[in-house]
Amino acid sequence: MQILLIHSDYIEYETKRSTPVAEKIEDSLKKGRMEEAVAVFVAVERDDEGNIEYATCKAFEEIKKVAEQVKTNRIMLYPYAHLSSSLASPKAAVDTLKKLEGLLKEAEFEVKRAPFGWYKSFTIKCKGHPLSELSRTIRAGEKKCAAVVKEKEEVVSEALKSEAKATSYWYILTPRGELIKPDDFDFSGHGNLAKFVNYEIHKSRAVDKIPPHVELMRRLELSDYEPGSDQGNMRFYPRGRLMKSLLENYVLEEAARKGAMEVETPLMYDMNHPTLKKYLDRFPARQYSIEADKKQLFLRFAACFGQFLMNHDMTISYKNLPLKMVELTRYSFRKEQSGELVGLRRLRAFTMPDMHTLCKDMDEAIRQFNEQYNMCIDVLSDIGLDLSDYEVAIRFTRDFYEENKDFIVGLVKTVNKPVLIELWDQRFFYFVLKFEFNYIDAMDKASALSTVQIDVENAERYDIKYIDPTGEERRPLILHCSPSGAIERCMYALLEKAYMNSEKGIVPMFPVWLSPTQVRIIPVTQKHIEYAEKVAEGLDCRVDIDDREETVGKKIRDAGKEWVPYVVVVGDEEVNSGNITVTIRSESLPNKPANVKMTVQELNERASDEISGLPYRGLALAARLSARPRFM
RNA sequence: GCCGUCGUGGCUUAGCCUGGCAAAGCGGCUGAUUCGUAAUCAGCAGAUCGAGGGUUCAAAUCCCUCCGACGGCUCCA
Numbered sequence: 001m002q003i004l005l006i007h008s009d010y011i012e013y014e015t016k017r018s019t020p021v022a023e024k025i026e027d028s029l030k031k032g033r034m035e036e037a038v039a040v041f042v043a044v045e046r047d048d049e050g051n052i053e054y055a056t057c058k059a060f061e062e063i064k065k066v067a068e069q070v071k072t073n074r075i076m077l078y079p080y081a082h083l084s085s086s087l088a089s090p091k092a093a094v095d096t097l098k099k100l101e102g103l104l105k106e107a108e109f110e111v112k113r114a115p116f117g118w119y120k121s122f123t124i125k126c127k128g129h130p131l132s133e134l135s136r137t138i139r140a141g142e143k144k145c146a147a148v149v150k151e152k153e154e155v156v157s158e159a160l161k162s163e164a165k166a167t168s169y170w171y172i173l174t175p176r177g178e179l180i181k182p183d184d185f186d187f188s189g190h191g192n193l194a195k196f197v198n199y200e201i202h203k204s205r206a207v208d209k210i211p212p213h214v215e216l217m218r219r220l221e222l223s224d225y226e227p228g229s230d231q232g233n234m235r236f237y238p239r240g241r242l243m244k245s246l247l248e249n250y251v252l253e254e255a256a257r258k259g260a261m262e263v264e265t266p267l268m269y270d271m272n273h274p275t276l277k278k279y280l281d282r283f284p285a286r287q288y289s290i291e292a293d294k295k296q297l298f299l300r301f302a303a304c305f306g307q308f309l310m311n312h313d314m315t316i317s318y319k320n321l322p323l324k325m326v327e328l329t330r331y332s333f334r335k336e337q338s339g340e341l342v343g344l345r346r347l348r349a350f351t352m353p354d355m356h357t358l359c360k361d362m363d364e365a366i367r368q369f370n371e372q373y374n375m376c377i378d379v380l381s382d383i384g385l386d387l388s389d390y391e392v393a394i395r396f397t398r399d400f401y402e403e404n405k406d407f408i409v410g411l412v413k414t415v416n417k418p419v420l421i422e423l424w425d426q427r428f429f430y431f432v433l434k435f436e437f438n439y440i441d442a443m444d445k446a447s448a449l450s451t452v453q454i455d456v457e458n459a460e461r462y463d464i465k466y467i468d469p470t471g472e473e474r475r476p477l478i479l480h481c482s483p484s485g486a487i488e489r490c491m492y493a494l495l496e497k498a499y500m501n502s503e504k505g506i507v508p509m510f511p512v513w514l515s516p517t518q519v520r521i522i523p524v525t526q527k528h529i530e531y532a533e534k535v536a537e538g539l540d541c542r543v544d545i546d547d548r549e550e551t552v553g554k555k556i557r558d559a560g561k562e563w564v565p566y567v568v569v570v571g572d573e574e575v576n577s578g579n580i581t582v583t584i585r586s587e588s589l590p591n592k593p594a595n596v597k598m599t600v601q602e603l604n605e606r607a608s609d610e611i612s613g614l615p616y617r618g619l620a621l622a623a624r625l626s627a628r629p630r631f632m
Numbered sequence: 633g634c635c636g637u638c639g640u641g642g643c644u645u646a647g648c649c650u651g652g653c654a655a656a657g658c659g660g661c662u663g664a665u666u667c668g669u670a671a672u673c674a675g676c677a678g679a680u681c682g683a684g685g686g687u688u689c690a691a692a693u694c695c696c697u698c699c700g701a702c703g704g705c706u707c708c709a
Contacts, residue, residue: 051633210702218643227682227700302709332709337633338700340707352709436709448709486709525666549666557670571668583669593669630659632643 001055002083004041007070007132011039013122021090022117037074043083044093058138060103077113171421177409192440196391199446213495214343221631232341232348237631238620239516249615251353251484260324265306271296299333303354308462316466326355344492351487358476365477376450379483384511392419396433430457441496449485509563513614518542520564522555524571538600546625
């Protein structure tokens with residue numbers, strides 16, 4: 001916020017013409033005059049929008065200080081856009097001005113406020129003494145002022161009021177349908193669930209290690225922080241890009257298999273679009289905003305916007321339902337608080353498959369929910385995460401539960417292990433039912449992967465309708481589904497899992513279909529490279545050749561450090577026998593490689609079998625290791 | 633965003649407390665070695681000690697501000 005304070009003999013204004021953003025005012029406010037007053041010219045800036053309370057209170061303090069110094073009790077607030085080139089939205093500006101006016105009045109100042117959004121003429125007679133002209137820049141900053149603390153308490157108490165209404169009731173639901181309070185539940189044999197419940201309910205997250213996956217993502221040259229961007233925006237090296245691409249394609253193909261139509265929608269939207277504005281108001285200050293020409297734009301944080309706007313314009317018959325659309329958001333942007341960002345776990349720009357299903361009624365929504373619940377289990381399983389890696393949370397309103405008890409218990413039976421239940425007396429969010437699969441990492445932290453929600457609110461908000469058999473317009477229910485959750489987060493989970501495995505004495509690796517190199521061929525000396533090439537030609541997967549002038553021991557070690565699933569050493573023996581010796585990583589123990597003699601064809605069959613039915617791409621790097629640059 | 637800890641060649645770190653020529657390993661380059669399952673040998677290059685400011689004859693080292701990472705609070709995919 002920029003403010004300019006002028007101690008004046010008098011200030012007077014008169015409105016001339018309204019602009020499109022003008023506030024509505026009574027005629028009495030079209031002219032104003034104040035004698036012996038501090039005129040406060042104010043430009044509310046974009047930065048203030050994140051913390052209007054702070055900016056308002058800080059401005060209040062500054063004005064109060066100056067007014068006391070120049071010994072006046074009269075304040076004229078005057079909106080003055082020309083003090084800044086980075087203005088807040090008109091709505092935020094008016095809010096701020098009104099709040100500031102309120103604070104000043106509370107402090108017993110005599111306050112007048114010139115109307116916002118009008119062309120005005122004004123006359124001011126500046127006193128000209130040393131303190132009569134002052135300017136202040138207010139930035140969301142370090143110190144809290146007294147007024148902020150007071151204001152915060154009020155905000156908190158508001159939030160507490162709403163939270164009282166939305167009390168969460170926590171339970172554990174077993175596959176046998178028993179609903180048990182967490183305190184009464186015997187967690188033995190359910191260590192991860194205990195961690196998850198602890199994480200969710202008690203919010204106990206004390207940890208003193210650095211996250212293992214952060215080190216691994218760099219050591220494996222998958223991805224890294226990009227200091228040249230904003231925090232939480234990653235760079236992906238060729239290996240990481242390959243893995244990510246495979247995962248992306250996989251989820252899209254699975255969605256397509258379930259009948260979803262792939263679409264693409266814009267990354268940025270008009271902040272003042274009437275429909276979007278309402279939606280945005282539920283997620284204050286969470287998005288990146290940018291300015292283009294005169295428009296205030298925000299970057300999407302999911303694909304909902306684009307798809308719902310598309311749904312709004314579509315002509316949809318009941319015969320088209322359930323109607324599925326999917327988009328892989330590269331990227332979804334969420335301006336998370338900087339302290340929350342961690343490696344691939346929590347980002348500001350992330351890739352999320354986002355599928356929406358329009359359903360004609362609750363019965364269909366529930367059937368779809370069940371189908372997608374199962375799809376999510378299958379998707380995570382192919383990615384390399386099984387039911388022992390994540391915990392299930394199901395959250396719903398009491399009403400929904402009363403009407404669909406058997407269905408909920410059925411979901412628990414599907415996974416055949418106890419799940420965490422969160423139940424609300426009233427609907428507090430836009431959904432009545434949702435589940436997430438929460439991955440539990442090496443530091444006992446939980447992160448949501450797959451999720452499905454039954455949305456009962458946005459069809460109305462976006463005016464999405466379908467025509468029923470009688471020709472009537474009706475509102476569909478909308479399922480939100482992310483079959484895998486964020487792609488980066490899947491990579492994080494795989495890295496954390498590999499780390500935990502290595503702690504348990506299991507050799508860490510990725511699923512073969514995701515391994516950047518699937519087969520590494522190590523020629524014993526330079527003269528065996530030609531033979532290595534021949535072996536490579538017989539393999540239908542990502543094969544590379546370590547042609548560097550290093551010892552065999554070194555090359556073996558390096559292949560191990562890259563988690564290559566199959567390592568083939570070729571020397572005189574292989575050239576003579578025609579067979580190859582393969583080190584199979586998945587069957588190896590630490591310091592105990594599993595070496596198996598087989599033919600090239602046998603290895604090819606084995607590898608092809610493991611990756612069949614899953615997306616495939618060629619090597620991300622040169623086939624000869626000597627030609628590869630280092631990224632770290 | 634707030635609180636705490638940290639930031640030294642591309643990477644991992646020593647040096648910082650107690651100010652006095654910036655060290656090592658890995659990686660890179662050059663040469664020798666042509667090697668059989670977790671690191672072959674030798675040499676060379678490579679640093680604005682996160683950035684900016686201050687104190688001092690002298691700052692990687694002490695002080696301040698900012699940036700970034702990690703951890704906590706809060707939140708989520």
